[in-house]
Amino acid sequence: SGIPGRISTMLQSAKKRVVSDGLFYAELNKFLSSELAEESYAGVEIKQTPTATEITIHATRVRDVHGENGRRLRELTTLIEKRFGFKKGGVILYTHKVLEKGLCAAAQCESLRYKLEMGLPVRRACFGILRYVMESGARGCEVIVSGKLRAQRAKAQKFRDGYLLRTGQA
Numbered sequence: 001s002g003i004p005g006r007i008s009t010m011l012q013s014a015k016k017r018v019v020s021d022g023l024f025y026a027e028l029n030k031f032l033s034s035e036l037a038e039e040s041y042a043g044v045e046i047k048q049t050p051t052a053t054e055i056t057i058h059a060t061r062v063r064d065v066h067g068e069n070g071r072r073l074r075e076l077t078t079l080i081e082k083r084f085g086f087k088k089g090g091v092i093l094y095t096h097k098v099l100e101k102g103l104c105a106a107a108q109c110e111s112l113r114y115k116l117e118m119g120l121p122v123r124r125a126c127f128g129i130l131r132y133v134m135e136s137g138a139r140g141c142e143v144i145v146s147g148k149l150r151a152q153r154a155k156a157q158k159f160r161d162g163y164l165l166r167t168g169q170a
Contacts, residue, residue, distance in 0.1 A: 021046075024084065031083065032057060035076065039064040042098045042106040054092045055080070060107045062097045102136020112143070122149050126159040133161075140164035 025046060033041050040060035047054040057076075059065050066073050077093050080086065098104045108129050115125035126143045133141040140162030148154050 028055070028080070028084070031080075032076075035079075036065060037110065040098075040101070040107045040110050042104045045096075052090050052092050053086065054094060056094045056096050058096050058098055060098045060101045060104065062095045065095050100136055102133050103138060108133060112145075116145075122157065123159075126157070130159055130161050138162065142166075 025044070028046070029044055032044055035041075036057070036059060042058040042060060044058065045056040047056070057065060064072075065076075067075070073093055073095070077091055080091050080093070081088060098107060101107050112125055112129050115128065116122065120128075122145055126145060129143055130141055141160070142164055143159045144156060145159075146154065146156035149157065
């Protein structure tokens with residue numbers, strides 16, 4: 001059926017519709033991750049209904065996404081409508097709280113980012129994330145940090161714990 005407000009759905013082939021929907025999802029995900037970085041944004045789900053497009057935002061701090069009396073949610077709705085060319089009332093936003101924060105990779109990535117920005121040493125921050133994930137019930141976990149960690153020379157460090165199936169050099 002395609003996302004309304006995008007390319008005319010009657011004239012496009014199934015292949016173009018899949019690409020168009022994927023592009024919309026990628027752009028929306030990037031937009032929401034930049035807008036909701038402090039609210040521990042964890043992902044988005046898009047559901048097409050005959051009347052509107054329902055977008056479910058997954059976050060660990062849902063109350064911050066809602067804002068005072070739902071003000072932030074209304075602002076996000078109008079921003080999405082304007083940016084992606086929807087009609088007024090063509091987008092309905094819902095929020096969903098991520099129950100297991102320790103098992104959500106996106107939430108842990110944001111947590112690690114804040115720890116590193118505050119100046120915590122890399123090894124301590126990564127081992128803290130690793131411990132929290134394993135205490136949350138994960139069977140295994142791997143944290144890879146790459147870039148200029150301490151010196152000018154960039155390198156990558158891997159931290160592992162538990163049972164982890166993997167193959168190759170990744």
